[in-house]
Amino acid sequence: MFLRVMVLALIGQLSLLEISADDSIKPWLTIFGKPLKTLELPKDKVALSLVELGRTLYHEKRLSRDNSISCNSCHDTKAFGVDGEKFSVGFNNHLTGRNSPTSFNAFMHVSQFWDGRAPTVEEQAKGPILAGGEMAMPSAEAVVKKINGIKGYKDLFEAAFPNSSPAITYDNVGKAIGAYERLFVTPSKFDKLLAGELSALNEKQKRGLKKFVTSGCVTCHTGNLLGGNIYQKLGLVKPWPNQKDQGRFAITKKEQDKMFFKVPSLRNIEKTGPYFHDGSSEKLSEAVEVMARHQLGREFSKEEISDIVAFLKTLTGKLNPSIAAYPEKFPD
CATH class of the missing domain: 1.10.760.10 (Cytochrome c-like domain)
Structure with missing residues (x-):
């Protein structure tokens, strides 16, 4: 009887932790706006x-x-x-x-x-x-x-x-x-989360979302496309190795636009490599590591990268x- 009570108590604690984890995610969801919805061929x-x-x-x-x-x-x-x-x-x-x-x-x-x-x-x-x-x-x-x-x-x-x-x-x-x-x-599992289905992501994916937000990735990769809505300097903290392509500078001829590119959307990022304008990263995990270093001035651990990649895979949808x-x- 005692063992049963202890097990039930433990399950209750885990449930409270899960609710707490879900509650901690809720405030962040407003950063990403409204969920994407599948479009149909027009009737007209x-x-x-x-x-x-x-x-x-x-x-x-x-x-x-x-x-x-x-x-x-x-x-x-x-x-x-x-x-x-x-x-x-x-x-x-x-x-x-x-x-x-x-x-x-x-x-x-x-x-x-x-x-x-x-x-x-x-x-x-x-x-x-x-x-x-x-x-x-x-x-x-x-x-x-x-x-x-x-x-x-x-x-x-x-x-x-x-x-x-x-x-x-x-x-x-x-x-x-x-x-x-x-x-x-291309709506995805992430859009179920944006629509209020907090169980749409598993714990690893939620950890990745938390790290994505708290590390500052959302500074550029924001909105419901997680990017595509601003320009940013590539190599913001640490200079980008390939300086041959100067980005928007070729269009505007303004010094302040050197190495500025449109921030790519992270929708379907799992499936759209190689990554970056110069195709310099083959693997998504490598791309996350490189971005952390050059844009945030941070070195993520292997576990953190794995969690972020797990989250990014929730952005894979179907046309x-x-x-x-x-x-x-x-x-x-």
């Missing part, structure tokens, strides 16, 4: 036509000079919006100068590209098509001419842009791809299969 006929045109163009290799590269080549909708390479391979086997960031959830970022040179996904979509080392089309006019030469696209553009004359324009290419990318939302699906066919 014109809106759906726009998204489906965007899906087709996103996967259309004929938007490249040699018909071999599409947006999806580097930002695969079935591979967390990346290609898994340190640097993507563009036209004529050219390696891009920066690691290709994920296209998932990107429309919610403050801007696009590592240096923020495009304000929206619609503008971003038009960049790589004309970039010499990527899809390498010679001009916007050449893109429009090529699309006009593919008979089936006329009807698709007219259905998506009923009030545009002509319907096939380069801006409309960007608008269609952007409309498709604006459905790239709605109906949105991730490749086009059933392409225009002839």
Whole structure:
């Protein structure tokens, strides 16, 4: 009888500790805002036509000079919006100068590209098509001419842009791809926590969340995307080893922007390596260690890194299969 009472008392103490741990997490959740929610294909006929045109163009290799590269080549909708390479391979086997960031959830970022040179996904979509080392089309006019030469696209553009004359324009290419990318939302286990389900994370993941918050990671990786909403100096405390790429400085020419990059979202970070603009870390645990050292001036223990990685894995979500699906066919 005594043993039973002791066991029940111990269980009660553990329950109180668990409640206490959950209660300690609650105040931090406001840092991350509202949970992400899965998006569906639109019901409206014109809106759906726009998204489906965007899906087709996103996967259309004929938007490249040699018909071999599409947006999806580097930002695969079935591979967390990346290609898994340190640097993507563009036209004529050219390696891009920066690691290709994920296209998932990107429309919610403050801007696009590592240096923020495009304000929206619609503008971003038009960049790589004309970039010499990527899809390498010679001009916007050449893109429009090529699309006009593919008979089936006329009807698709007219259905998506009923009030545009002509319907096939380069801006409309960007608008269609952007409309498709604006459905790239990937809710995860973490969003269940943000919605109030405190049991969504296990104890190790909760420890990782605590360390993530109390160590200062949330200074930059904040909001419901855990990043993507500010620019920050890479090598804030300890200089970044690779100083060749100066980030936003190349765009603004302002000294204060040297080594400033858009802070990446940590959504799906488990699946989107190699990490950083220069692809310099292969493993997520290494990336956490490197960030602690260069941004926070701290050395995490192996256990702390393991806990943080466990938390970061709760940010892995899935794109709605109906949105991730490749086009059933392409225009002839």
